Amino acid sequence: MKSVYITRCIPQVGIDLLAQHFNVRVNExxxxxxxxxxLENIKDxxxxxxxGTDKIDAELMDLNPGIRCFSNYAxxxxxxxxxxxTHRRxxxxxxxxVLTDSTAEMAWALLMAVARRVVESDRIMRTRQWVxxxxxxFLGGDITGxxxxxxGAGRIGTSIAMKSRGFDMEVLYSGRRHNPELEAKLNARFVDMDTLLQSSDFVSLSVALSAQTHHLIGARELALMKSTAYLINTARGPVIDEAALVEALKSKQIAGAGLDVYExxxxxxxxxxxxxxxVLTTHIGSATHATRNAMAVKAASNLIAALNGDMPPDCLNPQALD
Incomplete structure (x- = not known):
């Protein structure tokens, strides 16, 4: 029987699914x-x-050439x-x-919390300082209108934008291509990033991390934003130059930031x-019971398909089998 290793203790539903097919070992x-x-646990x-916190690289693959699939729980x-x-097949x-809506909801939670100064007010109340x-x-920023x-108007960016309908907001978006759904349903406008930064009251980041998006938002970009604007990041931390962000926030160059991820x-x-x-949260964008369970099932299903010789539903490199 084939064997698999799970690097973090994911929800039991995923472990049980894998255990129906393979010998399973879990880092608990x-x-x-x-x-x-x-390195020690993937040898056999x-x-x-x-x-997403595990570095999956050539060293790891070469240590055990028998590994057929890495299924990322992210x-x-x-x-x-x-x-x-891909080179190693x-x-x-x-x-x-499965985590599109929960992450988009988190972006909105951060947006509303930082704009309306919810955490600051909560802290004053809990420490009995309120008189x-x-x-x-605690005057904050308006959201409606x-x-x-x-x-980044992919799955998550689209969901974030669609959730703005209840607030009657104008929507701008930038990315690699036009998004017909946003334009048809929200009358959203596709603009270059500089225009978006200069015109938006709230800027939400939903890009994948790559060499092109590392420090996508730095001192120059922050200087383009309105002094009344808020920056929201539920993507990846290194998309923002965090040191530059601290300076922009300290000097009130922008009004605030809501972050769920860090450089x-x-x-x-x-x-x-x-x-x-x-408002600073601990990378909890997908942290709902239903979402994390669904991620576990999806990650397990991908691994089962791969080890059974089938193409996984969410394969990132199908050309590895060419």
Whole structure:
């Protein structure tokens, strides 16, 4: 019987599904698996169900040439050297679609929380510092009728934009191509990124991390934004130059930021934690019971297909089998 290794303790539904087909070994220790532990545990397996925090590279593949598939428990796959896998005829998969709405909801949670200063107000209340209602206390930004700019209008970016309908917002978007759905349903406008940054009251990032998108938002881009604008990131941390963001927030160059991901995750650039005009969450964009269960089933199903000799539904490199 083939064997698989699961690098993080995913929901049981995924483990049980794999156990119907293979011998399954699970890393049950909390926290990111160390590189050494990863190297040691993949030596005798046929497939790996990895997480987005595992570096899947040539060294790993060459250590065990018998591995046929790395199934990523994430939609992003910047942790995987897909080209190296393709060269070695190893399949790579991810978990698209099932976390689209939950991540988009998280973007909206951050947007509303930072604009309306929810976390600041909550902190004052919990520490019993509130002395009563004041006309000028915790004034934030309006959302209804404002302009939402979405950078990266793929599945998640589209979902974020579509959820703006209840707020009667103008929608701008930028990316590699036009999005007919957004234009037809929201009268959204496709613009270059500079125009989007200059015109938007809220800028939401939904791009994949690549060499082209690393530090996509830096000092220059932040300087283009309105002083009343908010930046939201549920994509990948390194898309933003975090040091430049801290300076922009400290100087009130922009009004605030809502971040679920960080450039040096799980750490963050010094000073970010001290800024009141931020909402900072712990990479919980897909963290709902239903979504994480669905991710587990999808990742397991991809691995089962690959190890049974079939094409996985969410294969990133089908040419590996050519």
């Amino acid at each position: 220790r909390p926290g990111k698996l160390t590189r050494q532990a990863l 397996v046929d497939g790996v169900l990895s997480s 939609v992003g796959f910047d942790n995987m050297d897909v080209a190296a896998a 190893v399949l790579c998969t991810n978990t698209p679609d 009563g209602w004041e006309p000028q206390e 404002k302009t939402l700019g979405v950078i 040096f995750e799980p750490d963050m650039v010094e000073g970010l934690e001290l800024l009141e005009n931020t």
